[in-house]
Amino acid sequence: MIVGLLVLSLFSAGAGPSGIDPYHNQGPLVFLVKDIHKPVRARLHWPDRVLQVSSSLMILADWLTTIDGRRKGYPESNPILGTYPSLGRVNVMIGSGLAANAFLVPRIKDKELRRGIWAAMVLLEAKALHGNRNAGLKMNFRF
Numbered sequence: 001m002i003v004g005l006l007v008l009s010l011f012s013a014g015a016g017p018s019g020i021d022p023y024h025n026q027g028p029l030v031f032l033v034k035d036i037h038k039p040v041r042a043r044l045h046w047p048d049r050v051l052q053v054s055s056s057l058m059i060l061a062d063w064l065t066t067i068d069g070r071r072k073g074y075p076e077s078n079p080i081l082g083t084y085p086s087l088g089r090v091n092v093m094i095g096s097g098l099a100a101n102a103f104l105v106p107r108i109k110d111k112e113l114r115r116g117i118w119a120a121m122v123l124l125e126a127k128a129l130h131g132n133r134n135a136g137l138k139m140n141f142r143f
Contacts, residue, residue, distance in 0.1 A: 044106060051118035056102050058125035061139060063094040065132035068140035077131065 044052070066076065070090055075083045081093055101121060108114040 048106070048111070048115065048118075051115055051122065052102065052106065055118045055121040055125065056098060058122055058129065059094065059098045059101055062125050062128045062132065063090075063098065064139035064141060065129065065137040066090055066094065067142070068137045069132065069135065071140060071142075072137070074135060074137070078128075 066078075066081075067087065067090060069076070070085070070087055076085055076090075081090060085093075101118075105114055105117050108117070
């Protein structure tokens with residue numbers, strides 16, 4: 001065994017011109033170039049700000065009317081929340097959606113996609129608010 005280790009050390013000492021392998025213990029991924037960059041906040045213009053603020057306000061209004069509906073015992077029509085979600089679940093789910101709308105969507109660099117997401121949220125929330133208003137729900141600020 002000692003002879004084998006001696007032979008291995010003699011042959012591996014000659015790797016490379018200086019005897020040191022520069023890629024030793026770095027693996028095959030050492031040659032890959034990092035082409036995935038961290039998302040950075042895209043430059044937002046006034047149409048972006050209008051869509052961002054309007055969609056965020058509509059999500060907030062839907063959140064407050066949903067809380068009123070839950071306190072009155074009405075069933076929820078949102079399939080993600082479920083038919084009779086708890087107030088905690090409503091607060092966590094809609095609050096995280098509002099945070100994503102306000103802080104993650106602006107990081108999308110493609111302005112058409114970013115504006116499309118916000119426009120879709122405005123339309124979806126307008127439909128939800130219309131249904132909540134027709135059901136007689138008011139904005140309830142008791143979270």
